[in-house]
Amino acid sequence: MGLGKTKPLHLVMPVWNRGTRGIRGLSRAVALEGSQKKGRSLLQFLADRFYDVQALREYLLQKQVLKVHQKNRPFTYIKERFGPHAAGAYFILKQGGAVKFQGKEWIRSDAHGHFSLDFLKFQAVPVEAVNASGCAINYQGLDSLLALKELRSLWLQRCPHVDDWCLGRLHPLANSLQELSLAGCPRISERGLASLHHLQNLRRLDISDLHAVSNPGLTRILVEEMLPSCQASLLGSNSLPGPGEVSRPGEPHSPNPVTSPDMATTTSRNPALDLSRDSKYPYSNVLLARFPVGHPSAHGPLRHPWPPLAKRPEPPWPPRVPANPSATNAALVKTGLGLCSSFPR
Amino acid sequence: MLRRALQLGLGRGLLGRRLGTHRGGSTLGKVEGSGGYRGSWVAPVSSYVTFRTRDPAHDGKTVGRLGEGDQNGKMSEIKKKIQSVLPGGAWNPPYDTSYLPPEHSDVVIVGGGVIGLSVAYWLKRLEKPRGAIRVLVVERDHTYSQASTALSVGGIRQQFSVPENIQLSLFSVEFLRNINEYLAVVDDPPLDIQFNPSGYLLLASEKGAAVMESNVKVQRQEGAKVCLMSPEQLRNKFPWINTEGVALASYGMEYEGWFDPWCLLQGLRRKVQSMGVLFCHGEVTRFVSSSSHTETTSGEEVTLKRIHEVHVKIDRSLEYQPVECALVINAAGAWSGQIAELAGVGKGPPGTLQGTKLPVERRKRYVYLWHCPQGPGLETPFVVDASGAYFRREGLGNNYLGGCSPTEEEEPDPGNLEVDHDFFQDKVWPPLAQRVPAFETLKVRSAWAGYYDYNTFDQNGVVGPHPLVVNMYFATGFSGHGLQQAPAVGRAVAEMVLDGHFQTINLNPFHFSRFYLGEKVQEHNII
Structure with a gap:
């Protein structure tokens, strides 16, 4: 009967949780809406009673939102000085993603978030691929991406702030975009996927593991119908482990079918990305299988979906696994592939 | 002991959030064995109470007991102390008046639909010191069974011809996109507006x-x-x-589509409630106003009116409460013509400003939901045919929503919300089947009717104060696109009230005086 029986004290978002996870807090609330615990904490009680506490909590909530906005501010100076491609690349690298200029290597930031600014010299070279997986990119931040008119591949996997509204504004990329991955974005639903019909040049679309999609199988069929030129490489959720299974990262869901020698060299070169051996990442195997490394497609120099990474040491703080991880949260952190989830501020 | 004490406080915490005056310990306790004391209950301060459930299965069985196993009297003492320390009041009036609206309120908003709530939201948000204005929303139909908001198709578009309408809609779409920032309530789950960006x-x-x-x-x-x-x-x-x-x-290409009106309504309601706006389920039956005579510059004599009190009649009761107020906002949608008449708008010789009525009446519009297995797929936008018939996709299962506005001559009787199925056969289906050949075979699954707050003058909104009834403000008459413009209209009205002029979007063309002057703000291609 005592207070001990009430739920543990928590804000909607753990504000004191330093690092990027704080930014992702909002979306976590979205993803977990169904399983959100009913109950009133001491903070809630105090907020009900005292205006000061209520105002403080509202302020903290606003600050969370503001943080995301700040991360998505455009770099107008770079855009004016070096052109939209450099600005877009700078934006993505600042967010912790990776970019590939046409005919160049993948560029990404190192463990401390630093990256070389050599790419500012490539003024005339367009960006052809962007991997913004796990970044806190939102509707506003998409502005920088939409300026990349030659963009052929875009990975937005597990982006917590990419929602239906964002998909609705991808149409300026319709002429160039050939590959799009939206896997694991918690806020994308079938409503947003419907607006992808503008992207008529799309060849591959990954819409696996979208928790907000109410009817994955049907949605997949309808999307295939809508984009007839989009090849069978369209992934449906039914080929991937369900959300409940993903949350248990200890068990691999599919044996690693990738035996390409090219793949082997990649993994050996880059132990941080040794996905095939690490059973912590259940569906990375599936992804790699679906985006085979030596795929003889007409997509130019893009070889594999994951850019080669420098080995990144595990930072001591914040801890990789939260003390009491909720199901989807754990999946998000785990499948962050260690790229961005432990990105130090 | 402290835990127990706080628990008691928690129980009362719910009561502390009630509206209006508080009442005494007449409520029966609701006690649950495991989950703690939940729900609203008031324990009489005097002594221990044993709570019994009314359920015959549990009859006679003690379910919970205050101060169980404690020393006599200590619990109630502590409870008394806590009640006196905590805000929320320990005063127990002898009878329950919590359902009555307050006796004073700075602003009374007539109509708790999406426009009324939006006005309330922006008033509370733009007020300068926190809590400066007391806002009361009076809603007659608390289930929203006839409210246009809930019965709307939920489309949002910018394809208007009047620039103000486009600006309103653009502002609203931005509001909807950031709805979880505007309408965020601490501890409540985020809203899912279910926006379909299909255009x-x-x-x-x-x-x-x-x-x-x-x-x-x-x-x-x-x-x-x-x-x-x-x-x-x-x-x-x-x-x-x-x-x-x-x-x-x-x-x-962007910003257009459809969304869930109910979600917007509930989100606004939740937010507005957390900001301290008061709600009342009742009906406005009378305005008490004073009048003074003045002359215009041209020498005409006019009567200026000022509303002092609004009589709010309680639902299913003869009881009413006069609410003293400074401002009345008429956001009653399809019924706003009647509210304006109550305030004396349009009571005067015809052809004068005094005799100019608010030309807003309710018009019945049908919406049909049909199933068509061969119908257009996921990419289907909100299609509006040149004939005026429209349809949109609903969900994934090849279901479609659609309808058509009847011509002036064949307006149905707006007395009830019954659906005329012949109208679909005669007016809606033929143009749609001609436009989309797949619709030649379809099956109507269901249909409903809702009201437009139809402005018979020029089918556009009325925003701003009345020139003669000086403290009545309008936010009505949007003739079918009120839902999609509500967030912006709310802001415009709030700016008008607080600053005396529009700031974000200039809505001066939507002023009431255009009905007198005969300046139509006509939309070309109105849907």
């Missing part, structure tokens, strides 16, 4: 093509993302459309 597709015949072209020009100037399509482009993009008779089409 609007307006079709124009040979005759309307020129108008459409000039409209699109205005829309682009205002910042809407609209593109024009030739019949051939249309055929390529949407092969299921029969382009016969179509000369031009305009298609919204």
Whole structure:
């Protein structure tokens, strides 16, 4: 009967949780809406009673939102000085993603978030691929991406702030975009996927593991119908482990079918990305299988979906696994592939 | 012991959030064995109480007991102490008046639909010191069974011809996009507005093509993302459309689509409640006003009126409460004409400003939901045919929503909300089947009717104060696009109230005096 029986004290978002996870807090609330615990904490009680506490909590909530906005501010100076491609690349690298200029290597930031600014010299070279997986990119931040008119591949996997509204504004990329991955974005639903019909040049679309999609199988069929030129490489959720299974990262869901020698060299070169051996990442195997490394497609120099990474040491703080991880949260952190989830501020 | 004490406080915490005056310990306790004391209950301060449930299965069995196993009297003492320390009041009046509205309120908003709530939200948000204004929302139909908000199709578009309408809609779409920032309530789950970014597709015949072209020009100037399509482009993009008779089409690329009106309504309600707006389920039956005579510059004598009290009649009761107020906002939608009449708008010799009525009446519109297995797929936008018939996709299972506005002569009787199925057969189906051949075989699954707050003068909104009833403000008459403009209209009205002029969007053309002056703000191609 005592207070001990009430739920543990928590804000909607753990504000004191330093690092990027704080930014992702909002979306976590979205993803977990169904399983959100009913109950009133001491903070809630105090907020009900005292205006000061209520105002403080509202302020903290606003600050969370503001943080995301700040991360998505455009770099107008770079855009004016070096052109939209450099600005877009700078934006993505600042967010912790990776970019590939046409005919160049993948560029990404190192463990401390630093990256070389050599790419500012490539003024005339367009960006052809962007991997913004796990970044806190939102509707506003998409502005920088939409300026990349030659963009052929875009990975937005597990982006917590990419929602239906964002998909609705991808149409300026319709002429160039050939590959799009939206896997694991918690806020994308079938409503947003419907607006992808503008992207008529799309060849591959990954819409696996979208928790907000109410009817994955049907949605997949309808999307295939809508984009007839989009090849069978369209992934449906039914080929991937369900959300409940993903949350248990200890068990691999599919044996690693990738035996390409090219793949082997990649993994050996880059132990941080040794996905095939690490059973912590259940569906990375599936992804790699679906985006085979030596795929003889007409997509130019893009070889594999994951850019080669420098080995990144595990930072001591914040801890990789939260003390009491909720199901989807754990999946998000785990499948962050260690790229961005432990990105130090 | 402390835990127990706090628990008691928690129980009362719910009561502390009640509206209006508080009441005494007449409520029966609701006690649950495991979950702690939940729900609203008031324990009489005097002594221990043993709570018994009314459920015959548990009759006679003690379910919970205060101060169980404690020393006598200690619990109640502590409870007394806590009640005196905690805010929320320990005063127990002898009878329950919590359902009555307060006796004073700075602003009374008549109508708790999406427009009324939006006005309340922006008033509370733009007020300078926190909690400066007391706002009361009076809603007659608390289940929203007849409210236009809940019965709307939920579309949002920028394809208007009046720049103000485009600006309103653009502001609203921005509001909806950031709805979880605007309407965030601590501890409550985020809202899922269920926005479908599928766009609007307006079709124009040979005759309307020129108008459409000039409209699109205005829309682009205002910042809407609209593109024009030739019949051939249309055929390529949407092969299921029969382009016969179509000369031009305009298609919204962004910011257009449809959303869940109920979610917006509930989100606004939740937020507004957390900001301290008071609600009352009742009906406004009378305005008590004073009048003074003045002369205009041209020497005409006019009577200025000022509302002092609003009589709010309680639902299913003869009881009413006069609410003293400084401002009344008429956001009663389809019923706003009657509210205006109550305030004395339009009572005067015809042809004068005093005799100018608010030309807003309710009009019945049907919405049909049909199933068509061969119908257009996921890419289907909100299609509006040149004939006025419209449809949109609903969900994934090849279901479609649609309807058509009847002509002036065949307006149905708005007395009830019954659906005329012949109207679908005669007026809606033929043009749609002609436009989309797949619709030749379909099955109507269900249908409903809702009201438009139809402005018979020029089918556009009325925003701002009345020139003679000086403290009545209008936010009504949007003739079917009130839902999609509500967030912006709320802001405009709040700015008018707080600053005396519009700041974000200039809505002066929507002022009431246009009915007297005869200046129509007409929308070309109204849907």
